[in-house]
Each structure stands twice: as C-alpha cells, then as structure tokens.
Amino acid sequence: MNGPDILASLRANLAQQVQHYISPIPAPLDVSPWLAMALLQKAIRRGHHPFALQAAATLLQLSPDKLWRRAVSIAFEDIGIADLEIVSLVTASLAGKAFRAKIGGEWLVASYLVERMCLAPKCRSADDLLMLSERHPAYEHLRLGLTYGTIPELLALVRSNAPLPKRALALWYAVGSDRCPSPQLRTRKGAPQTVFDDLCEAGHPHTLVEVAREGFRRSGQVLCPFVVLLASQKSEQPAFIEDDDFPPETMCGSLPSWALDVYSREGQQALRRFLGRNCDTARWVRSHVPPVQRIKFLGDILFAVEGGLLRNHYRWPLADELRRSWAIECQGPFCPDAGEIMSMLRIDIQLLNEERQHV
Template sequence: MNTPEIFQHIYRDLADQTLMRTVPIPSPTAVSPWIAMSLLHKAIRRGRTDFALAAAATLLRDAPDKLWRRLGGAAFEDIGLGNLSLLPLVTAAMAGKRVRQTFGGEWQVASYLVEQLCQSVKCRAADDLLMTADTHPEFIQVRTVLVELSIPQLLDVVIGTDPVQIRALAMWYALGTDRRPSKHLTYQRGNPDAVFNTLFEAGWPNTLVEVCRVGFKRTGEVLAPFVLLLSRDIANQVSTIVPDELADEQLISGVPAWAFDQYSREGKAALRSFLGGSTDIARWIREEIAEGDRLSFLGNLLFRVEGGAVDRRLRWATGDLLKSLAELGGNGGDCADASEPLRLLKADFKSFQEVRFNACNR
C-alpha cells in the first residue's frame, strides 16, 4: 500500500480510539512554555499522566504548535520500539488542526495521546543512537569518511552489516544534514525518499516504513528513521521490561524539580549557580571541561542521572549498548568517558537539588 492508503487506515483507528472516550477536563498550570515542554516530556517518560496532562493543557493554551511537535518527538524519542502500534496514531495526529477536528478536536486527541504515551513501555534507543552517532568521540573518523560516499553507497551501508552506529550515520547523511543539521556532521543534501524506498525494498515492513517516512517529514528529526533502522536489530534479540531507578520527587511551586532543565531560564540559572560551588562534581567540571562547554556538559549529565529516566524501560542488548555509549560519551565537552563525573554528580545530587530549589523557587 502507498502512504495515503496506509494513513486512511490509521485515521480510522485514531477516530475509533478518540471519539468513544471520556475526556479529562483540561487543567493548565502557570508555567512558561519552556517549562511546560520539559514537564510534558519528562512526565511521559516517568508515566506521570497527571503532570503530563497539565503540561499538555498548558501548551495547548499558550503554544499549541509546540505541543504537537513535542508529542511527535516523544513518540519516536521515548517510546519507539516500546510500543510501535502507537507511533502511527501520533504521526497521524500531527497532520494538522483541521484533521484533528474530525477526531473530536485538539484536547480530545491530545489528552488521548498523552495518556497512551505515559502508559507505554519506553525505549529510548533511537535517541541514544542519535547522541552516540552525533557526538561520541569514537566515531569522529567515521563521520569524516562517510561524507565522501554517494547516496547509493551510503544506502548500501544502511542495509549492510556494520555496527548500528555506523549504519545510522550513513542513514543521516543519506537523509541529508541539510534537513537535520549537526555541528558535528558536514552539510550535505540528501534524498529521504531514496532512504525509505531502499529499506522497504530490503524487507522492512511497509506500514512502519511509511509511518517513519511521514514522521521524519513532520518532526524534522532523524529519530523516526532511526526507530525504523533499529526495528530489524531488535527482531532477533531477547528483550525485557525493567524500571529505572527514579530519584525522590521534589516540588518547586507545585512543579516537579526535574522539569527545570538546561533548556529553561530557571534551570540554566540553577546549573550556573551549582557550577560555581564547591562540590566535587563542580570542581571536576571546572578542571576538565572547557569553559564554553561546562553548562551544557553538566546539563547533559543531569539528563543521564534524572531527566532521561523512565518508569518502564525496554531492555535489549543493542539498546543497552547504545544507552551506555550515550551516557559515557554523548555528553559533549570532548569527554569520551563520563563515568567519573556521573559518579560525582550522583554523590552530590542532594546538594544540586538544594541549589536548584533555591534558584527556581522565586
């Protein structure tokens, strides 16, 4: 089937799910769109439907375009292989406001998707693959070599037997770094349709190929094609579902402290204040990381310790490998092994919580 035929079936499924349900009353909260976006994403990861619905209602009121981009991002970044049947519904809902009206309207659709995202098993392998391919020092030379290949040569790598990190980099270049740039990758025009057509011809499932094709167009991120790439890797591996260890929840003016990350004004203020302190991790970063990279490096470490935690993680060999590579080498600052700073941040985490509470509770 072609894309329109496939999505006609998906639209019917979405209508069946959204039109015959009791809709929760929207209860927006008094936070900025940046805090609301962070709250939405992290609440979905933790299965906190209450906070996720509040964040979604806030974005729908104040920044609706950001809501739908975030839901699309969360589906491929945080759920992915954990619930492949949900990805088509989220992708279909991103078609536009007029389409969503046929399914009951903005809140009818958004609240349903938020609930389903929260309840799903999470697999963050696509995002870990992105961070590893993009920033891990181990693949500096690979990034340089692959850019010299033609699109057909890149596609041979994509469907070949190289480690998945190399196949992902080849896919990224074939899709085009003009569409999803990175400061670590050379600018290059790609051919997205050639990528998805090649995977279909190589035996990837038709519906998943088309969902990820449209998901890539609507999100502008390589996460959707990376989910597609990984779907074959997981097919022959044993998987289990294991909860992450979640830190105690601290509230700041009724909002979980984990929502205040490096992408919000308040979160940045907390990180800057903590970096100037006397903890072991602050001293380590000042000594080992270039000044211009310190804030983002600490923010990325915080994501590894807290922001990226999920309530139920799909564990499988390649997923575990990618998680480890991203945790140790995907934090920037030219740090190939972050095991020591991660250990120090965990040891100093209560001190960070105090600094963050004081910086954000104003």
C-alpha cells in the first residue's frame, strides 16, 4: 500500500475500535492549559487514568488544538516503540475535527486514546536519544560538522553502522533543524519527504515510516523519524516491562505534586522557593550552578528523578543506556556527573512538595 492507503486503513481501524467504546463523563479542571498539558502527559506516563482524563477534558474545553498536538507528542515521546499500534492510532486521529466527529466526536476519540495510552507499555528512548544527541558533550563536534553535510551524505550516515547518536543527528539535520529547532543545533533546511522515502527504501517497515511521516507532518517533531530509527534496533535486544521507582507525592489542591514542573509558572515558583531552602539539593545547586541557570537545571534534574518516570516501562539495553547517558552526562558543564545531585533530590523531594503546596 502507498502512504494514503496506509493512513486510510489506520483511520478505519480507529473508527472500528471506538465504535463500542463508552466514554466517561468529562470532568475538566479549573487550571491553565499549560498545567493541563503537563498533567496529561505525566498522568499518561504514570498510567493514571482519572488525572489523564481530567486533563484531556480540560484541554478539550480550553484549547482543543493543544490537546491533539500534545497527544501525538506523547505517543511518539513516551510510548514509541513499546506500542506502535497506539502510536498509529493517535496519528490517525489527527485527520481532523470532521473525521473525529464522523467516528464519534472529539471527547469519545480523545478519551479512548488517553485510556489506551495510559494502559500501554511505554518507552522514552526516542526522547532520550534526542536529548543525548542534542546535549552530550561528546557529540559537540558533530552538532557543528554535520550542519554542512548534503542530504545524500546525511542519509548515507543514517543508513550506516555509526553510533546511534551520530545517525540521529544526521537524521535531524536531514529533516531540517529549521523545522525542528534546537539551541544546540545550527539552523538549516532539510528535505523531509526525501528522508522518509529513503527510510522506506532502506527497509524500514512501510507502515511505520508512513505513520512517522504523518506524525512529522502534523507535529514537526524529530521524535517521529527517531522512532523509526530505534525500531530497527529493538528486535536485536531482549526486553521486559516493569514500573519505575516513583518518589513520594502529595496533592496540591486539585493537582498531584508531580504535575507542577519547570514548564509551568506554578512549577517554576515552587522550584524557586525550594532553592531557598536549607537542604542538600538547594545548597548544591547554589554552589555549582550560575543563578540564571538554576531553575532550568533543577527542572531537568527533577525530570530525571520524577517527571520522566514510567509505569509499564518497556525496558531494553539500548534504551536503558540512552536514558542513563542523558540523565547522568548531559546536565551541563557545571555537572559532568549528575548522579550525586539526583540522589540528593530524591531525598529532598518531599521538601519540594511542600513548596508545591504553596503556589
């Protein structure tokens, strides 16, 4: 089948699956869209249906476009190769509001997909690969040098046996860092259609490539082709599923503490207050990190310790190494090994939760 036929088949599959689904009554929260997006993504990572559905209902009420954009981001970022069927279904749902109305309506489709994502096994290897390629000091020369590669040269590197982060950077520049910007990459135009055509010709599963092509077309995220790249590695390595070890949590009004992160105003306020505390984590950050970078730095460490953790975590050796390398080795020049500060924050996170309750 060609690309349009594959997408039509996936949309028909989604329509069939939601046919007998009974959606819950929507219960939106009185929070900002940014808090709702954070809650949605983290609740799905944790498999927490009630919070995820409340967040989805909130976004559908306040900003439906944000809901569908975030849904496809979650599918490629947090589920990825662990459940390619649900990634395909979420991508199929992006056909538009008229399509969703035809198969049951916005809330029925959204709640069905949110519940499926909550239950799905999850793998964040695509995002870990992105962060590693973007930030690891060992690849600084590639982030500069590959800027000048031609599209054929970059695609040859993607097909090669080079280290995975090098292939990922080549793929990133090939689809275009203008479309998928990063402060760590120089801006250049890419050739996305040529890239996805080449992935097909290289032998990657046609359906997966077309799902990634459509996901990229709709979201502009380099995570989409990264999932294709990683899927070719998965079959070579053993895998198992287990829950990550979650730190303590508490309620902050109507929200769980883990919803308040560096990407919301309230989360930043809590981090700022926490940095004024007399605890090991705050003292370490004040001693090692320049003032202007402290909130972002602490937010990244918090993500490694709490925000990026998964229930039904699909683990395999390559993904585990990507996660370890990003979390430990990519936190900036003032922190070449983040193991110590991560351990401190795990111990001090209840103090952070106290601050979260006061914002």
